[in-house]
Amino acid sequence: MNTKELITENEYLKKVVEELQTKITELNVENETLKIAVITDPLTKLYSRKGIMDLFRQEYKRAGRDGVKLTVITFDIDHFKNINDTYGHPVGDVVLAEIGKIIKERVRETDKAGRFGGEEFIILLPHTDTEGAIRVAESIRAEVEKSNPANIQVTISAGIMEYDSTSKLTMEEVFKKADNALYASKRGGRNKITIAKASE
Numbered sequence: 001m002n003t004k005e006l007i008t009e010n011e012y013l014k015k016v017v018e019e020l021q022t023k024i025t026e027l028n029v030e031n032e033t034l035k036i037a038v039i040t041d042p043l044t045k046l047y048s049r050k051g052i053m054d055l056f057r058q059e060y061k062r063a064g065r066d067g068v069k070l071t072v073i074t075f076d077i078d079h080f081k082n083i084n085d086t087y088g089h090p091v092g093d094v095v096l097a098e099i100g101k102i103i104k105e106r107v108r109e110t111d112k113a114g115r116f117g118g119e120e121f122i123i124l125l126p127h128t129d130t131e132g133a134i135r136v137a138e139s140i141r142a143e144v145e146k147s148n149p150a151n152i153q154v155t156i157s158a159g160i161m162e163y164d165s166t167s168k169l170t171m172e173e174v175f176k177k178a179d180n181a182l183y184a185s186k187r188g189g190r191n192k193i194t195i196a197k198a199s200e
Helices: 003-039 049-066 082-088 090-104 128-146 171-187
Strands: 070-077 110-115 119-126 156-163 193-195
Touching: 003 049, 003 090, 049 070, 049 110, 049 119, 049 171, 070 082, 070 090, 070 128, 070 171, 082 090, 082 193, 090 110, 090 128, 119 171, 128 156, 128 193, 156 171, 171 193
Parallel strands: 156 193
Antiparallel strands: 070 119, 070 156, 110 119
8 A cells, every 4th residue: 555545545534433423423412312301201391200200319319418408399280180171181281381381480400390290290309498398389389370371270289298317218208208298288178288297
């Protein structure tokens, strides 16, 4: 191989490497897009069930390790099945999207909010006690009540559970207590917030 052929071969290989690097960059972007799609609920633009539960595990471990509070809010749209049955699923989707928007507007950047499934949502509030969580939950509850998405009166019921590492509760127990408080709100007449107790 003469010098001219070596230069041509070298230029060709350089071009191949550049094309491969471009392809790798494109694949990395596609990979990131897919990761975001897996952890994002397309309707509400909040975290998906998988996304929020992965974050719950991380925040629970962090709270235990650092000895800080983590408060969990679970809430549910009251009579959501009736909304779907009466007005149809497209209207139900409008309601879900509007509630997702309200949540995003009322949580801090450090808070994590997700759609757990159907009409149930979870908000994780790191470094937040029960009083702080009540303010967030009440702000969301009041805004949902006055929002009237798709010209329908909508309300939510919520449960709050504060975790700190001294309680020795598992992540599942923290979630269950928040969920039980949510159902106490529903049994108590709906459109309200109930606080769970670590000892109950």
